[in-house]
Amino acid sequence: MAPPAKPTRKRKSARKRAPSVKAVKARGACLCGTVRFEAKLDRDHGDACHCSQCRRWSGNYWASVNVDLKSLKFLKGASDLSWFRSSDLVRRGFCRTCGSALFWHADRHKDYGHRIALALGALDAPTGVRISEHIFVADKGDYYDIKDGLPQKERY
Ligand SMILES: [Zn+2]
Ligand SMILES: [Zn+2]
Numbered sequence: 001m002a003p004p005a006k007p008t009r010k011r012k013s014a015r016k017r018a019p020s021v022k023a024v025k026a027r028g029a030c031l032c033g034t035v036r037f038e039a040k041l042d043r044d045h046g047d048a049c050h051c052s053q054c055r056r057w058s059g060n061y062w063a064s065v066n067v068d069l070k071s072l073k074f075l076k077g078a079s080d081l082s083w084f085r086s087s088d089l090v091r092r093g094f095c096r097t098c099g100s101a102l103f104w105h106a107d108r109h110k111d112y113g114h115r116i117a118l119a120l121g122a123l124d125a126p127t128g129v130r131i132s133e134h135i136f137v138a139d140k141g142d143y144y145d146i147k148d149g150l151p152q153k154e155r156y
């Protein structure tokens with residue numbers, strides 16, 4: 001996920017449409033299995049963020065899906081989760097033991113704090129989610145190409 005901007009009309013309408021997608025439960029875990037969580041998926045699309053922060057943090061680009069923060073429940077390992085504040089508005093959650101990047105959360109953003117991004121790579125299959133766009137491609141690494149035909153946004 002990218003650092004959030006001021007809300008736009010487009011984003012607002014996208015959020016309004018979300019409840020029409022049947023909510024399904026997603027489960028996920030870190031690599032060592034210490035942190036396990038579940039959350040309600042109210043959309044079937046995620047995005048891939050190619051910004052330099054996400055690439056450093058995740059080791060490549062960051063693919064995630066946004067869910068309602070209230071729907072996120074820890075099945076185990078909540079106290080083994082650490083948060084790194086990567087910007088004034090954003091914190092990133094990872095397993096203290098194995099380092100898996102799990103959550104991106106704009107917790108201090110008044111319009112986005114109620115949503116949290118789950119790492120798609122951490123979810124159990126089948127996720128039921130597809131990446132629908134690439135964001136911050138202006139920042140992408142020089143070691144790969146994006147050739148899947150999905151929309152690419154310079155920023156977000
Ligand atoms: Zn990013
Ligand atoms: Zn772990």
